[in-house]
């Protein structure tokens with residue numbers, strides 16, 4: 001997950017390869033609740049691991065459910081419809097799929113068995129309406145109090161006397177989650193007879209109700225449906241655990257990759273999506289039809305899709321999106337690549353989601369340069385041809401805004417010259433449903449090498465390059481290349497193999513075959529963790545000698561170039577800006593006086609319990625500097641276009657801020 005302030009997507013040019021989708025949010029949270037209400041144990045497989053499922057799991061645990069890993073899945077021991085805990089305060093974040101059904105279930109349980117529960121969430125959750133659900137439950141005698149604003153969470157669910165046998169009435173035209181909540185919870189009331197729910201107004205997002213009915217069926221509850229107006233839960237319905245349940249991939253999440261295929265994949269090398277397909281029970285799978293209407297070529301299997309580009313530009317669309325409210329946001333960005341204006345209609349529910357999505361989409365699409373018309377329940381997006389503007393996309397703590405705007409990075413394919421980067425602010429908001437969204441995107445997206453940004457940080461030994469580079473990489477979400485580690489690894493391997501320091505041919509061969517693996521900050525050589533060993537003084541000393549050999553440098557070239565991957569790279573060493581990445585967009589030459597560096601190294605060694613003398617260290621540093629500077633192969637010199645940073649009197653944080661400020665000046669966003 002990218003926990004950075006922003007993530008810059010360089011211009012992207014193509015896509016190919018396979019992605020596996022995380023589990024469906026809607027299915028995961030419904031199954032968690034059903035398993036939590038059932039008698040006995042249910043093992044849930046491929047459950048989504050995200051913010052929204054975590055709050056549901058935490059809430060169920062608070063209510064007394066045992067939830068623990070088992071058989072590669074998550075085993076839930078349910079309450080069997082009996083309250084174990086009579087009082088709790090549940091924090092449900094921004095998870096509508098947890099708030100609504102838990103509210104219904106706890107209102108009924110506290111009414112039937114006694115108890116008092118409070119449910120709350122983040123500020124935005126307290127702006128999302130729940131009044132229709134509360135009215136429906138109050139209508140049969142549940143006691144529910146608003147603790148903040150009338151009609152919105154937080155709520156207290158505090159008993160009352162629910163009257164079995166009385167039909168419930170609920171509005172269907174604001175959010176289908178109210179009906180889902182009732183359907184999931186009302187079997188709790190069916191002991192004395194059937195429970196009837198009547199829907200008032202036109203029911204929106206019917207496919208989500210289909211998911212609910214389907215999952216209830218798997219737990220042994222067969223709801224009778226009379227059109228979309230009347231639902232009857234039979235008398236004596238009991239939640240019966242099916243034992244094991246498998247969660248299919250999230251069809252809404254699939255929409256970004258379907259769009260990716262339609263925009264950027266060649267027919268011979270489609271984007272393959274595993275986890276959902278023709279047999280999906282999720283309504284958003286019908287996004288595929290909309291994408292096809294815009295020109296996508298789609299092949300489907302029971303649980304996979306393969307998508308490539310058909311029509312280009314895409315074909316403009318005029319579509320009632322009531323059946324795919326979430327995935328339709330993806331169409332709004334695809335519309336930028338179309339041959340005319342696209343109108344998405346009947347999407348009033350967008351206004352009460354994670355944010356007001358109609359307003360959000362309109363505002364952010366306009367930042368890219370698009371002409372957008374918004375109405376109370378529709379949005380019309382005009383395409384962009386060459387006139388794309390680089391933009392910082394505000395994401396409103398809305399995962400879908402972040403994910404769908406990543407598709408704007410393919411603007412070069414629509415004629416933007418040069419292609420423009422897209423900045424996604426607060427990228428971690430994707431954690432709501434797809435924590436690894438951007439990593440997954442980068443695993444199938446392609447950019448021109450020249451478009452993948454590189455920042456180089458070169459400088460002498462102990463100047464603090466490593467720390468600076470690693471912090472800058474972290475702030476930007478970029479990859480990190482510690483090129484010194486490659487020379488150190490060559491030296492270590494040479495020591496192990498007993499190869500003398502002047503045997504250039506053998507050392508070069510050795511360097512070319514290094515079995516190195518980088519895992520975050522850890523480095524493995526031939527399968528063993530050598531992170532600490534590489535820092536040994538004798539290894540550093542030999543590294544300084546082997547790195548003077550042109551053959552060794554040549555042998556390590558490809559390996560270093562391969563670090564230049566999406567979304568970008570920070571590389572530190574001696575020749576990053578001069579030899580390896582001469583086209584880097586920002587080159588920093590870091591210096592510090594020999595005295596300062598000797599002091600820093602001294603502190604480091606002493607803190608590890610290694611005795612050292614400052615004077616010796618300083619002499620040693622100066623000797624190494626001299627060797628690095630005077631060698632014929634890639635000597636240590638600042639690149640012509642490098643900016644110098646003397647950090648002798650700067651804190652690490654100050655140096656990092658300076659580099660980020662320079663970087664900001666060089667980025668068009």
Ligand code: DC
Nearest residue numbers: 483484485487543544547573574575
């Ligand atoms: O930065 P460091 O101390 O980990 O580097 C170890 C040795 O490798 C150092 O003596 C210089 C050499 N080196 C190099 O020649 N070129 C690089 N790009 C990085 C390091």
